[in-house]
Amino acid sequence: MKMTRWSFTLCSLLLSSALHAAESGTALKGDELKAEPFRDAKTVAKLASGDKVDILKKDGGWLQVKSAKGKGWVRMLSIRKGDARKSGSNTGGLLALASGRAGTGKVVATTGIRGLNEEELKAAKFNEVELKRAESYASSKPAAAKFAAQGKLVARPFDYLPAPK
Numbered sequence: 001m002k003m004t005r006w007s008f009t010l011c012s013l014l015l016s017s018a019l020h021a022a023e024s025g026t027a028l029k030g031d032e033l034k035a036e037p038f039r040d041a042k043t044v045a046k047l048a049s050g051d052k053v054d055i056l057k058k059d060g061g062w063l064q065v066k067s068a069k070g071k072g073w074v075r076m077l078s079i080r081k082g083d084a085r086k087s088g089s090n091t092g093g094l095l096a097l098a099s100g101r102a103g104t105g106k107v108v109a110t111t112g113i114r115g116l117n118e119e120e121l122k123a124a125k126f127n128e129v130e131l132k133r134a135e136s137y138a139s140s141k142p143a144a145a146k147f148a149a150q151g152k153l154v155a156r157p158f159d160y161l162p163a164p165k
Contacts, residue, residue: 025065025079027051033072037062045070053079 027047034041037059046069047053053065053074062073139147148155 023055023081025053025055025063025081027053027067027074027078028080029078031074031078033065033067033070033074034062035072037064037073041073044072047074047078055079055081 027049030046030048032043033045033047035044036042045067047065047067051067051069053067055063055065056071057064058076059073061076063076063079064073065071065079
């Protein structure tokens with residue numbers, strides 16, 4: 001059976017819907033702890049880079065954490081699972097971000113997709129009109145190059161990450 005990228009993404013999201021309770025983590029950078037998983041929610045405390053947290057729950061691109069400074073919600077990309085100081089290379093740090101990787105499998109979710117919770121995913125139904133609408137946002141290479149030139153954007157090459165062992 002051939003799996004399309006849309007069905008792969010949906011399967012990935014379905015299979016990685018929750019983090020294990022009380023997983024440890026470390027703040028990668030200073031960020032605000034929010035009362036709710038929203039950017040404009042009330043700030044309840046501030047995390048500093050290196051602060052230890054317990055990851056309690058995940059909701060979309062947000063993690064509910066508990067730290068010595070309080071309990072609240074912080075953006076997923078501000079937290080690294082485990083101890084940030086144990087990592088010996090940048091690659092390890094990048095791979096260990098709270099990316100949605102669950103368990104020992106290779107299933108990964110991305111925060112680039114609207115943060116859907118488990119109930120929303122279970123209730124989801126295929127919508128061909130919305131799929132075509134999403135596909136209509138694709139840009140051709142010449143159009144993207146023109147946009148980049150107008151914005152004076154510069155290409156920056158980078159190495160691929162090493163293959164997993």
